[in-house]
Amino acid sequence: MMPPRTLASAAREPDPSRRNNLSLLTSLVHHHGVLSRAQLTRHTGLNRSTVGTLIGQLVALGLVYESAPAGEGQVGRPSPNVHPSPSVAALAVNPEIDAVTIGLVSLGGKVQKKIRFDTERIPSAREAVNIAAAVIAGMRSELDASYRITGIGMAVPGLVNRDDGVVRHAPHLGWRNEPVARMLSEAAGYPCQAANDASLGAEAELLFGAGAGQGNLIYLNGGASGIGGGIISDGQLLRGASGYAGELGHTFVRSGGKTCHCGATGCLETEVSQSRLLELAGLTRGDTADLEKALATSSSAEVNDEVARQLMFLDIALRNAVNIFNPEAIVLDGFLGTLYALAPESLDRVLLSQAMDGPAGQVKIYRAALGSDLMMIGAAELAFTPFLADPAGLGTTTRTAPAAG
């Protein structure tokens, strides 16, 4: 019953051990930026000669390139540096209430291009997809000429089923059950995956930002449209059964609080909000940067009270999270970073005294480091992940002649 064998076009399957080792090396280079061959040998524990052949294969595939050794300081033969190829890249898409941002991120986490398309009103899923597809179509000739695209990653502020890329509910965008990944994939012609924006932010901060190197971190982002969270445990993003995990914005922090749009009462997101701060600071419209400036210079008692109140609720949520996760780091982004900057010692102290001895002992709070590139890097990681799991697999998908970086 066996016809000759599987179709000849099928990619040559390498042994799992080879695939695993290539994946390991590529991931290291991607996440560290530059590493010497000797460093790679030490990090992987592989043999010198093995690393040699593996790097050779990666170079032949065009995934990394080697440069002349730095050549100073060390005794012994200098080891060439291995860089991620800038021509391997992923597309990133981030729809928000007032814009759709499209980015091009190359291996190594470098944002090569970022295009923010402002919208007059909140975009529908279809509109967001069309905008993204149009921008990508515009870049198409450049992409085909100079890049190998691993796919598209989409960061959506809402509940996203990571398995099928369906947005279950994005309250601030007003989306419900939108299969955005499939829509964008069909419209743009690249494979696409979607996930919650804060989860991707957590991943980006873990790999390239404030939490670099930590295995356990909590990322909390406060924006115009609420509070999102992402949790990294043991180096892995917490996904949950469908990829909905991480909704720390709906932590219970107050008995008898207002009803949240999620249906419950006393959620962190309803008690701690940027809009209330903006209002008190006398800013009718403004972003996080404006807010920070206003709050730092304000001496109004009303403002100070509100800041203290919000810090108290933030503390309850963080205490909870620390007890549950025992993280090494907490990364605060957006206006939550602003709040923390206003009174860092108070939050540090309260957390230390109120959370349990063990978990609180080591935790450190950081402000986010990646700024506006964060979402692009996080979303791109979504498209890099399958590629990193089998770097040689992309070889078969290679598009027309690339130019060297």
Next chain:
Amino acid sequence: MMPPRTLASAAREPDPSRRNNLSLLTSLVHHHGVLSRAQLTRHTGLNRSTVGTLIGQLVALGLVYESAPAGEGQVGRPSPNVHPSPSVAALAVNPEIDAVTIGLVSLGGKVQKKIRFDTERIPSAREAVNIAAAVIAGMRSELDASYRITGIGMAVPGLVNRDDGVVRHAPHLGWRNEPVARMLSEAAGYPCQAANDASLGAEAELLFGAGAGQGNLIYLNGGASGIGGGIISDGQLLRGASGYAGELGHTFVRSGGKTCHCGATGCLETEVSQSRLLELAGLTRGDTADLEKALATSSSAEVNDEVARQLMFLDIALRNAVNIFNPEAIVLDGFLGTLYALAPESLDRVLLSQAMDGPAGQVKIYRAALGSDLMMIGAAELAFTPFLADPAGLGTTTRTAPAAG
């Protein structure tokens, strides 16, 4: 041609791929109990012939044995069943406020022996270790004759640093900074690891109990000494930076609540407690079984109110946990299982309406299934884990001489 080579005493290191495959097979057999060779072939995706040689090696090592095929129903040559060897076993130790329980659990999760040693007062760490060591010494000749022991696992109700086996703080036992793993290891002569009891309970329920087969579950246990929790995410126990993760008993559920022994206010553990229920039910002393009987037959309004109150707080904690983890299952043990049994539909309904759409959609609540064997199985898993990671490695460690103590 062959220079000295590495010292002859060094264990023969198999290739990582062989080790990995042996580990995979052994874990499957351990967690499923019995599997046919054909099933193993399908589950692992390995070749028939490869599975053959691997099973052969495991049989030679005495880790599994084969039995005659069931021989019915299926067309084709019958495939022999592969069983975990009952002679491979781990020791389990669980100190509590009124007893120390020592168990012997064999591969496959079967509790072969369980000895409960009642204590007149709360045991100190030294006393608990001495009791365990004495019981193990008593079993020593039997262990040496009929078992291969992978090690000792200890389940402690408190914060345990999993890396070094130090109990940071066990409030109900009154232990602080006790290096119990090292102490017991020295006293009993077997390698020992320690972890939080509820975390191990979660793992046991995942592998052998109510949550079998689920990748994401939350386990909550309510006992005489408070509420402990364990979280399984993507098939892995959440450990956190030091293994302290999972303290769901200290989730914030009430503004202005009493101060908990942990230093914070409004913890789940202070609002939902077994002792208050026992009191109202008129039981001066009693365990969970007594309580369940009393509550089910009681018609006192006072009791009903208290049950409703506790259910409300439990719901807040569960809602939080569901939003954060997006689990498939919640497993309630101890008196929390009792509470749930009293009004299952109310908890189900509230959870569905108050938690966010996505995460709550799929979650199911179960009562724990393993009963009193739970802690033994969970603690033993602690000692099985390193063995399962390298099953062939144990062969070299096989004991013959008993003297160690």
Next chain:
DNA sequence: GCACAATTGTTCTAGACACAAACATATTGC
């Protein structure tokens, strides 16, 4: 009952791969 299909264990062979050893190369320190 007997032939045939279906499924699985068994044996043998070949290809892939990582490692170790020996050799080559490049830099530091004296």
Next chain:
DNA sequence: GCAATATGTTTGTGTCTAGAACAATTGTGC
């Protein structure tokens, strides 16, 4: 310059898994 050190490179070897061919065992159709 020369030794010491560290690393790239080349070559051979042992291990391991997949695949093919064959054997064994059961169900099914006539």
